[in-house]
Amino acid sequence: MNLALFGPPGSGKGTQANFLVQHFGIPQVSTGDLFRAEIKAQTDVGRRAQTYMDRGDLVPDLITLQLVRRRLDAPDTERGVLFDGFPRTVAQAAELDKMLQAMGRRMDRVIFVQVPTDVLVDRLAGRLTCPKCGRTYHPKLAPPQLDTVCDHDGTALIMREDDRPETARKRITVYLEQTLPVLAHYRQQHVVSDIAGTGSIEEVRGRILRAIGVPSAAPAGMSTGWTQGGIPPSEQGGAGDTETAGQRPPAGIPPSDHSRSPGAGHRGRVRGR
Numbered sequence: 001m002n003l004a005l006f007g008p009p010g011s012g013k014g015t016q017a018n019f020l021v022q023h024f025g026i027p028q029v030s031t032g033d034l035f036r037a038e039i040k041a042q043t044d045v046g047r048r049a050q051t052y053m054d055r056g057d058l059v060p061d062l063i064t065l066q067l068v069r070r071r072l073d074a075p076d077t078e079r080g081v082l083f084d085g086f087p088r089t090v091a092q093a094a095e096l097d098k099m100l101q102a103m104g105r106r107m108d109r110v111i112f113v114q115v116p117t118d119v120l121v122d123r124l125a126g127r128l129t130c131p132k133c134g135r136t137y138h139p140k141l142a143p144p145q146l147d148t149v150c151d152h153d154g155t156a157l158i159m160r161e162d163d164r165p166e167t168a169r170k171r172i173t174v175y176l177e178q179t180l181p182v183l184a185h186y187r188q189q190h191v192v193s194d195i196a197g198t199g200s201i202e203e204v205r206g207r208i209l210r211a212i213g214v215p216s217a218a219p220a221g222m223s224t225g226w227t228q229g230g231i232p233p234s235e236q237g238g239a240g241d242t243e244t245a246g247q248r249p250p251a252g253i254p255p256s257d258h259s260r261s262p263g264a265g266h267r268g269r270v271r272g273r
């Protein structure tokens with residue numbers, strides 16, 4: 001099962017990714033984290049990536065794809081991965097399709113977390129990150145339990161260079177211009193679920209689980225996760241968050257999802273603010 005979390009910077013992808021990898025027992029492949037690891041290790045790739053990242057620009061596709069290819073070679077990705085922050089350009093998406101196909105896999109679902117642009121800048125500016133585990137916090141919107149240390153591992157939180165207001169705005173512009181078109185690529189494959197990224201972390205999590213076809217009451221840590229007909233009636237058909245899976249039932253998605261009529265989903269709509 002290969003999933004991708006898709007959305008603008010500040011949409012809460014990272015927060016949701018942490019939960020989803022635990023829930024499904026698949027590793028997270030975050031290109032942002034891969035770059036940050038290279039920077040920390042002071043590699044050539046890291047040095048090159050940093051100049052782009054500090055400006056809020058995208059790292060060139062060639063470098064990005066090289067890291068992803070290497071990551072997908074690791075045995076822990078065999079049961080699938082959760083992509084976070086990748087693919088970010090149409091060229092990356094096309095190349096990922098080829099990579100997955102060569103491995104006999106495919107993208108099963110792309111979860112599009114939608115957040116209005118004005119909310120994004122507020123969320124990004126002042127965001128604090130744990131340099132050890134990558135969890136993010138916000139002094140007002142999602143404060144850590146103890147002042148400025150990570151709830152998970154007690155590490156002192158930092159403000160990422162690219163979370164400073166000017167760079168944050170640049171990242172949003174880059175997202176709108178270069179990354180948003182990736183969605184059309186996956187809509188053609190009928191694997192996109194549109195999720196409102198507003199509301200509480202738990203609300204967004206519930207929407208994501210329902211879109212994938214997992215009842216939110218499912219116990220955490222259920223590695224296979226899929227329950228037949230697990231989508232509540234209110235989420236099925238016309239009112240659902242999920243675009244139809246079309247003629248190509250993705251592996252691991254319950255039948256109730258693929259059987260939806262074409263057009264049952266909706267585009268660009270934000271629910272539950």
Ligand code: ADP
Binds near residue numbers: 032053060086088
């Ligand atoms: P966010 O999702 O909050 O923007 P990320 O950690 O995903 O943060 O990304 C941080 C930076 O890393 C991006 O602004 C960009 O410079 C670089 N980056 C991450 N993923 C990619 C990618 N797939 N392609 C190109 N650049 C990327």
